[in-house]
Amino acid sequence: MTQTGTAVDAPPSAEGGAAPKRPATEDRRQKWRSRRYRWDAKLSPYAFISPFFLFFAAFGLFPLLYTAWASLHRVELTAPTDMEWAGLHNYTRLFEDHFFWNSLWVTFTLAVLSTVPQLLMAMGLAHLLNYKMRAASFFRVAMLAPYATSVAAATLVFAMLYGRDYGLINWVFGLFGVDEIDWKSGDWTSKIAISTIVIWRWTGYNTLIYLAAMQAVPHDLYESAALDGASRWKQFRYVTIPSLRPTILFTVVVSTIGSVQLFGEPLLFEEGAGASGGPDHQFQTLGLYLYEQGWRNLHLGRAAAIAWVMFLILVVIGIVFGLISRRLRKS
Amino acid sequence: MRSYRTTRRAVGLLAAAALGTGLLSACASDDDDGSKSDSGDGGSGKTTITMGLFGTFGFEEAGLYDEYEKLNPDITIKQDVIERNENYYPALLNHLTSNSGLADVQAIEVANIAEVVDTQADRFMDLGKVDGASQDAFLDWKWQQATADDGKTIGLGTDVGPMAVCYRKDHFEAAGLPTDREEVAELWAGDWEKFLDAGRDFKENGPEGVAWVDSADAVYDGAIASSEGKYYDDAGEVIYKDSADVEAAWGIASTAAEEKLTGNLEQFTKQWDQAMSNGDFATISCPAWMLGYIQEKGGTKAEGKWDVAKSPKPGNWGGSFLGVPESGPNKDEAAKLVAWLTAPEQQAKLFAERGNFPSAPPAYDMEAVKTATNPYFGDAPIGELFSASAEEIPVQTIGPKDQVIDDNIGNGLQLIEQGKQDPDGAWDEAVKAVDNALDQ
Numbered sequence: 001m002t003q004t005g006t007a008v009d010a011p012p013s014a015e016g017g018a019a020p021k022r023p024a025t026e027d028r029r030q031k032w033r034s035r036r037y038r039w040d041a042k043l044s045p046y047a048f049i050s051p052f053f054l055f056f057a058a059f060g061l062f063p064l065l066y067t068a069w070a071s072l073h074r075v076e077l078t079a080p081t082d083m084e085w086a087g088l089h090n091y092t093r094l095f096e097d098h099f100f101w102n103s104l105w106v107t108f109t110l111a112v113l114s115t116v117p118q119l120l121m122a123m124g125l126a127h128l129l130n131y132k133m134r135a136a137s138f139f140r141v142a143m144l145a146p147y148a149t150s151v152a153a154a155t156l157v158f159a160m161l162y163g164r165d166y167g168l169i170n171w172v173f174g175l176f177g178v179d180e181i182d183w184k185s186g187d188w189t190s191k192i193a194i195s196t197i198v199i200w201r202w203t204g205y206n207t208l209i210y211l212a213a214m215q216a217v218p219h220d221l222y223e224s225a226a227l228d229g230a231s232r233w234k235q236f237r238y239v240t241i242p243s244l245r246p247t248i249l250f251t252v253v254v255s256t257i258g259s260v261q262l263f264g265e266p267l268l269f270e271e272g273a274g275a276s277g278g279p280d281h282q283f284q285t286l287g288l289y290l291y292e293q294g295w296r297n298l299h300l301g302r303a304a305a306i307a308w309v310m311f312l313i314l315v316v317i318g319i320v321f322g323l324i325s326r327r328l329r330k331s
Numbered sequence: 332m333r334s335y336r337t338t339r340r341a342v343g344l345l346a347a348a349a350l351g352t353g354l355l356s357a358c359a360s361d362d363d364d365g366s367k368s369d370s371g372d373g374g375s376g377k378t379t380i381t382m383g384l385f386g387t388f389g390f391e392e393a394g395l396y397d398e399y400e401k402l403n404p405d406i407t408i409k410q411d412v413i414e415r416n417e418n419y420y421p422a423l424l425n426h427l428t429s430n431s432g433l434a435d436v437q438a439i440e441v442a443n444i445a446e447v448v449d450t451q452a453d454r455f456m457d458l459g460k461v462d463g464a465s466q467d468a469f470l471d472w473k474w475q476q477a478t479a480d481d482g483k484t485i486g487l488g489t490d491v492g493p494m495a496v497c498y499r500k501d502h503f504e505a506a507g508l509p510t511d512r513e514e515v516a517e518l519w520a521g522d523w524e525k526f527l528d529a530g531r532d533f534k535e536n537g538p539e540g541v542a543w544v545d546s547a548d549a550v551y552d553g554a555i556a557s558s559e560g561k562y563y564d565d566a567g568e569v570i571y572k573d574s575a576d577v578e579a580a581w582g583i584a585s586t587a588a589e590e591k592l593t594g595n596l597e598q599f600t601k602q603w604d605q606a607m608s609n610g611d612f613a614t615i616s617c618p619a620w621m622l623g624y625i626q627e628k629g630g631t632k633a634e635g636k637w638d639v640a641k642s643p644k645p646g647n648w649g650g651s652f653l654g655v656p657e658s659g660p661n662k663d664e665a666a667k668l669v670a671w672l673t674a675p676e677q678q679a680k681l682f683a684e685r686g687n688f689p690s691a692p693p694a695y696d697m698e699a700v701k702t703a704t705n706p707y708f709g710d711a712p713i714g715e716l717f718s719a720s721a722e723e724i725p726v727q728t729i730g731p732k733d734q735v736i737d738d739n740i741g742n743g744l745q746l747i748e749q750g751k752q753d754p755d756g757a758w759d760e761a762v763k764a765v766d767n768a769l770d771q
Contacts, residue, residue, distance in 0.1 A: 074771060077424050078450035099767055159601070166605045185749045272597035274417050276738070279745035280760075295421040297735060297768040 071304035090305035103289040111259030114195035126210035143204035151264035213247035263287035382410040383434030385419035389685035435665035439652045446731035452479045456655040459484035463670035472726040473690045486652030487673040488690035492618030493720035494642040502613040506537035516641040523583045530592040542594030542612040547744040551584035553616035557646030563730030585754035588747035595748040604628045618648040619688035626707045638709045645723035739764040
């Protein structure tokens with residue numbers, strides 16, 4: 001950008017040059033034009049990118065700051081403009097809030113339960129798709145189909161599959177003599193069920209990312225490994241995985257952020273539970289707790305505080321991953 | 332070769348993108364429709380009145396809009412329905428406080444009416460002063476629920492939910508219990524404890540795999556609906572922890588849960604619908620509006636198997652109001668419509684068509700109500716049955732957070748049903764959740 005700027009910026013070689021002297025009006029016009037060029041070069045890039053920043057300011061930054069402001073007040077949904085200063089009360093009360101800690105724990109376990117198998121499966125599938133095969137693009141597009149499905153549609157279907165009395169999964173288990181499992185009310189079963197929805201939706205997406213990265217691994221590496229007598233598995237283990245490290249880190253970061261914000265799946269998983277995440281709050285994630293506090297219990301200030309805590313958690317996660325990736329790069 | 336592959340891939344991507352946006356828009360499109368009220372309506376000189384509703388009020392299905400449009404040729408009525416009140420209500424508050432996106436008429440559920448009266452009264456019209464709306468036509472407690480301290484009535488009652496108990500004749504017969512609705516009512520007349528006794532009897536002798544009642548929460552709702560007190564005292568203080576009525580209702584419901592008389596089914600879920608259609612439980616607390624629901628979910632499979640008897644004690648469960656936001660462009664026309672829709676004649680029609688029980692006693696003497704029977708429930712004289720119940724409904728003090736308290740107590744009962752807590756532990760959990768929700 002600056003380079004183009006300076007190129008145009010170069011003053012017209014008028015005075016003292018080889019060219020004949022021009023009349024004053026022409027000179028002024030020339031100056032004006034060059035100034036306009038200069039402004040154009042300097043300002044138009046900003047104009048071009050400004051829509052993003054304007055939208056970000058309106059729909060990203062302002063809500064963020066306003067949420068921070070609201071989180072320091074007692075605000076109810078019944079009167080959102082009546083704000084009563086509460087200082088850090090909304091934050092300090094979270095520390096003694098059993099339900100907040102529960103939702104933090106739920107979010108964490110759901111993140112682990114959904115991210116780890118998801119990424120492992122994605123890695124394996126990407127490895128398989130990386131082989132030469134028939135209809136490769138069909139499989140690749142098919143992998144992405146769940147990702148294109150809406151959260152609501154997918155969750156409602158899964159909720160039916162996991163039904164206690166008439167669900168398909170219990171029926172299949174029944175064929176093998178397993179007793180009816182009450183997926184939705186169990187502490188771990190509900191978490192497992194919800195994480196399968198997440199896994200189903202996101203595995204394909206991560207598979208394609210891994211696949212792209214695998215295809216970028218130079219072929220000679222595999223050849224020389226094969227010459228050294230490395231088996232397929234060893235090639236995968238010692239060539240593919242190390243080359244994919246930055247990509248793996250990227251997918252871990254993206255999935256972690258996604259898990260912290262997990263909302264639609266647990267909200268819709270059991271119709272009757274609403275935002276409570278089940279009678280025992282066994283699948284109430286942070287997002288769901290925020291929603292319950294704000295839109296069921298109508299405490300907007302408290303909901304805003306939870307939103308900010310979630311934001312800070314993400315910032316901390318971001319910093320940790322930043323440090324890890326720096327270390328990775330060094331090694 | 333290469334370009335062929337790229338086009339193919341591009342086509343695939345396009346298809347995926349189209350599918351994705353299609354799915355997204357399918358989910359997002361139900362919001363804006365009808366929330367704006369454009370008077371004028373394309374220059375035809377008609378006024379469009381929008382109705383913001385939840386669940387099924389049945390006005391449209393019962394043909395009341397058509398009738399009103401015929402009576403008033405310059406009016407068109409549109410409705411915008413959100414299925415669940417728990418999603419409808421926060422949106423309503425949001426629209427009220429930001430004064431945008433409101434329909435000309437907004438419905439309010441009885442569980443929220445106290446909060447709306449407390450906090451939003453100045454945003455609603457005083458319907459008590461509208462032509463055609465007369466206080467005498469309504470059950471007094473229904474009228475008072477929507478009336479603020481200064482006498483402003485912000486909503487007119489649509490239906491009320493007088494209670495009965497629906498029961499499966501086939502299961503009763505199999506268990507050796509009476510099937511005639513008078514005798515069944517005698518089984519538990521006057522006392523929910525007797526209802527449990529019948530349940531114990533049923534559990535002993537009844538068919539395998541059939542629960543006595545669908546859920547502990549529904550037993551609780553039935554029992555608390557028929558008591559004098561609820562969660563607030565007359566001064567507006569939350570007293571549910573010390574209320575003898577709550578304790579009694581909790582005692583009955585938690586006993587039912589502990590003794591496994593319930594089907595551990597949460598109401599208004601798929602699982603519950605399926606159980607209803609398959610006859611997995613023998614009784615259910617039946618406010619008038621529940622009859623239509625049972626008929627819809629039970630379908631032909633359960634036809635002729637249900638009947639309805641008096642509940643142990645008369646009570647009210649549910650019912651709604653219609654209010655008119657002050658800021659609406661057509662508020663006078665909207666108020667007229669509300670007065671008409673809630674007038675005894677229309678309420679009687681709605682009952683005949685849809686089973687929503689009138690909140691206007693003059694309707695009880697009309698033929699459409701008085702002689703109403705329901706063929707799906709063995710020609711039960713539902714008009715007579717529910718009228719008798721409606722007139723004995725105790726006047727309860729309601730409060731702004733009734734719904735939140737109710738939901739959390741229901742959660743507690745589920746904990747017992749699922750075997751996660753004993754009644755005392757479950758009560759503590761419920762109290763903890765309510766305290767957290769009510770805490771400022």
